[in-house]
Amino acid sequence: MFLTCTGHKDNREVLTFWSLGSEGEQVSLLIPEFERRNPEVRVVVQQIPWTAAHEKLLTAYVGESTPDVAQMGNTWIPEFVAMRALADVANVMPPEDYFPGIWATNVVAGTVYGIPWYVDTRVLFYRSDILAKAGFPDGPRTWAQWRVAMQRIRQQHLSRYAILLPTNEWEPIVMLALSNHSTLLDPAGTRGEFRQPPFATAFAWYAETFRDGYAPAFSNTQIANLYQQFAQGDFAMYITGPWNVGEFRKRLPAELQDKWATAPLPAPDASQPMGISMAGGSSLVIFKDTKHRAAAEKLIRFLSQPEQQVRFFELTGDLPARRAAWTAPALTREPRFPAFREQLEHVAPLPKVPEWEQIATAILDRGEAAARGAASVSSALNALDARADGLLEKRRWMLARERSAISDQRSAAAPASSLLLAGR
């Protein structure tokens, strides 16, 4: 009996892989091929819903039950680095074939903690028929053109509102600021730079869009059916991401299918080819406590191969992180993807501090107040800097302590400092 049992025993190395949302569901389809090529490894894929993922990953780390490999939204990486949960993965993939802005989101204080898996960014979706009547058939290229387009749309009643900028999203404000070369925080990530001209100008531009009636002060929850309202001409422009390419194709009526297009974000002025969007997407990370480092690396290398990236795109619609994968016909056939491909060369990471999400919430809150006319631009910016400085107080204390430790004694026992150079 003992013999038969050992005969059935699975001697393969078990690798746990946490994957999020629908990606978790689809990636299971790629795993059999990996297991065929690596017969000594068995991959257990755990699917975690996106809404619970952040809390689950944090709790898993605190409870010392982390997986070996996980998918992680790339904006979360700084937090897990601050907790020292992640392993250095610089040796897993060379950076050359990745979009620089996307790769940068995985680098904290010079160390690589994640390998981009798929990418996400936002571009301008617009009604090409309406924008053509307003004189910009290919979409506005600069903020000045953008404003002119909005004015014409309003004056000629081409649509009810020129643009939809949902007031429960901080992303449009941040993309305008990034385009205008704001770094949002100072380089060490210890203070806000919201009153500085690059951010202040962009924020004022955002607030004016509402003040002049080009955008409605609606939150996403007040939009019952985005697609229907876009089709009806309630608004002519909308800044959104690749997931909406499929949705627009599926949900807009047939007669509108050749009347919508995508364009890179407009630049603040003509000296730049385009605006700068956010470097979003997910990365694959290895947790520090893993006992299966080699197998984990193999899995990440496998999922990063261009042909697996293309397959994953076909399964999920997630845009590949490798430039080499972008030549696949699935991606070149769709006329709305080139704008994303262009934009991906012009994306910037968000400030790499764990407090970022809270600061973003403050931007959302003050942005909404400014959009609704409940706060002036200058008071909103003052409040933002005050809030950011308050949230970043701990970082200033840690940095000061580290500096004094270094100056006191150039001892090797000084506390590890890598966290603090985490700005950009």
Added chain:
Amino acid sequence: MRTETRAALLLIAPAMVLIGFFFFAPVIAGFLLSLTDFDLYTIGNPHNLRLVGLRNYRDLLGSSIFWTALGNTLYFALVGGPLTVIVSLAAALLVNAKLARWKPFFRTVYFVPVVTSLVAVSIVFKYLYHPRFGVLNRALAAVGIEGPDWLGDPRWAMFSIILLAVWRGFGYTMIIFIAGLQNIPEELYEAARIDGAGPLRQFRHITLPMLGPTFLFVGIVTAIGQLQIFGEPYVMTRGGPLNRTLTAVMLMYEQGFRWWRMGYAASVAFVLFLIIGATTLVQMRLKRERS
């Protein structure tokens, strides 16, 4: 020590140990935590923990979001509490009335919402409240009223949540009221009838005073429950729109489990603990003065 005392102590010892371990120890630990700045950096390196004294409390009392959350919570308790009491008392009187038939059936029907899953109910109500396709606004439109955006409009969102909470919670207090009503001796009503008191006077001078202790119990239990409101806004609105449905416990959850600022979250918990304690004391004091 007398053997009786010793036996008594021995008998209550297991309960005391459990209470000490699962109640007093966490409360004390929570209080100590609230005096530190325990956060993400502390998880990475324990040397990043600082004792900050009462700074969390100072920050908390100085932050507008805390007062917003507290205001929302009090609004919820001050509107939802009395509403729950009135609705459940009315339901108890109806179900307990002599003329009522099918009493067990109605008792069950009114009690069912209490045992439903909060998340499922919240999702169903989200559909009912939908501004365009929801049953509620369809019904209002049928009588010519344009219903508001129940959960999306800052002025209505908290009230919509109160309606759900009252609907879900009144069955429990109703059962307590029914028990209270059944404890009132029938002879009192007979005597009052002989003296010529109508139903209204009977209610005012017999039912209400005799329900005094029940009111106290219901008042305290409802207030404690309502000051800790979390599930409904968490599922339905996530605190929005414009933070109008952000409650004190939601603020604590967000600070603790979303941003992992445990020290700060513990201070929210402790302030809430003090508020609930004070509310209970005030209610008991009021009751004692009246009787």
